[in-house]
Amino acid sequence: MGHKAFIIGTCDTKAVELCYLRDLLLAAGAEALIIDVGTGGDPAPAADIPARQVAAYHPQGAGAVFVNDRGRAVAQMAEALRRLLAERDDVAGVIGIGGSGGTALIAPAMRDLDIGVPKVMVSTIASGNVAPYVGPSDIAMVYSVTDVAGLNRISRRVLGNAAHALLGMLQGRIPEVAEDKPAIGLSMFGVTTPCVNRITDALSPAYDCLVFHATGTGGRSMEKLAASGMLKGLLDITTTEVCDLLMGGIFSAGDTRLDVLAQVDLPYVGSCGALDMVNFAGPETLPERYRHRLLYEHNPQITLMRTTAEENARMGRWIGEKLNRCRGPLRFLLPEGGVSALDAPGQLFHDPEADAALFAALEATVRQSAERRLIRCPWHINDPEFTALAVTEFQGLMREPSTPPG
Numbered sequence: 054m055g056h057k058a059f060i061i062g063t064c065d066t067k068a069v070e071l072c073y074l075r076d077l078l079l080a081a082g083a084e085a086l087i088i089d090v091g092t093g094g095d096p097a098p099a100a101d102i103p104a105r106q107v108a109a110y111h112p113q114g115a116g117a118v119f120v121n122d123r124g125r126a127v128a129q130m131a132e133a134l135r136r137l138l139a140e141r142d143d144v145a146g147v148i149g150i151g152g153s154g155g156t157a158l159i160a161p162a163m164r165d166l167d168i169g170v171p172k173v174m175v176s177t178i179a180s181g182n183v184a185p186y187v188g189p190s191d192i193a194m195v196y197s198v199t200d201v202a203g204l205n206r207i208s209r210r211v212l213g214n215a216a217h218a219l220l221g222m223l224q225g226r227i228p229e230v231a232e233d234k235p236a237i238g239l240s241m242f243g244v245t246t247p248c249v250n251r252i253t254d255a256l257s258p259a260y261d262c263l264v265f266h267a268t269g270t271g272g273r274s275m276e277k278l279a280a281s282g283m284l285k286g287l288l289d290i291t292t293t294e295v296c297d298l299l300m301g302g303i304f305s306a307g308d309t310r311l312d313v314l315a316q317v318d319l320p321y322v323g324s325c326g327a328l329d330m331v332n333f334a335g336p337e338t339l340p341e342r343y344r345h346r347l348l349y350e351h352n353p354q355i356t357l358m359r360t361t362a363e364e365n366a367r368m369g370r371w372i373g374e375k376l377n378r379c380r381g382p383l384r385f386l387l388p389e390g391g392v393s394a395l396d397a398p399g400q401l402f403h404d405p406e407a408d409a410a411l412f413a414a415l416e417a418t419v420r421q422s423a424e425r426r427l428i429r430c431p432w433h434i435n436d437p438e439f440t441a442l443a444v445t446e447f448q449g450l451m452r453e454p455s456t457p458p459g
Contacts, residue, residue: 056145064097146171171222189274272306293327320450369414390433
């Protein structure tokens with residue numbers, strides 16, 4: 054195959070399972086190596102890359118890894134593993150095995166690998182909330198069913214399936230498509246789908262349109278690709294993840310949302326898509342302080358809460374401060390007719406006063422210039438006229454040479 058498959062785990066507790074995976078990969082013709090990330094420091098005959106060699110990649114040396122504190126040792130070994138994989142140019146794919154500690158150690162290095170590099174993690178925690186481990190990457194999580202503690206009739210099958218899944222990724226041919234169009238990122242929610250679909254239809258002849266679902270991970274994924282240089286522009290129509298960050302919903306992208314604008318010089322057209330709603334799980338999960346609020350049951354698993362004028366003003370200030378740090382040319386559109394399908398005349402969340410508070414806070418916060426502009430428009434975010442404006446502004450920014458914002 055030309056490159057190597059790396060099998061990662063702690064040889065002091067999981068050498069049998071790691072060797073089992075290596076034997077399966079070797080038997081299928083893959084070049085496979087075991088990386089030992091054990092924090093005990095003892096030699097492991099099974100390892101092709103021993104733990105002390107991994108630990109040497111830590112910026113403070115192996116001594117920073119082998120300490121008498123398991124939690125700290127795991128965290129430092131995770132940093133060393135990240136650096137080891139980052140410096141290699143022969144990583145065809147990675148498979149890791151572990152419990153909660155092993156998963157926390159291995160996953161950060163997997164997340165750092167490029168999107169598209171095969172990554173399989175067999176874990177005892179894969180049937181729970183894996184968002185903290187997968188993040189904005191394409192890690193395939195496999196639940197181990199039994200603990201990763203020896204080979205048995207269950208673990209042989211699960212580990213075998215995981216090994217062959219990695220082999221399929223390594224050996225399978227992905228049809229080549231000429232990637233001659235620049236890629237751009239777009240953010241979308243169900244309540245802004247008509248808008249984003251029209252934008253995609255309008256721009257796809259000239260651009261490779263990558264649409265991200267604004268569920269927290271979606272925003273982080275979009276911005277990770279932007280930071281890597283893969284995206285040449287952003288149409289961030291749906292900034293709803295800010296609602297969940299500030300009001301405690303379940304789809305937050307974290308407080309680094311929009312920070313990429315200060316890191317890379319990208320043309321950016323954004324808007325207020327779905328800033329009228331905070332997402333919670335079932336109604337029973339709603340915090341007590343919100344139970345009296347205007348709610349909408351999107352489905353049995355998702356309950357939406359309408360944001361207030363005060364919350365909208367808070368979001369406007371938060372977003373505005375982020376926009377002020379933008380390096381590239383920027384247009385941020387303010388749709389006075391409503392910011393989501395639920396925020397339209399006759400719909401449950403229609404609240405022009407709340408929207409007005411959002412727009413006013415943005416205008417009071419953003420330091421506008423020729424390069425950094427807010428644009429009010431009378432339309433609803435899903436109106437064709439709004440789509441046309443977003444497309445026109447984006448095309449204009451993509452044609453114009455960038456100058457430092459004032």
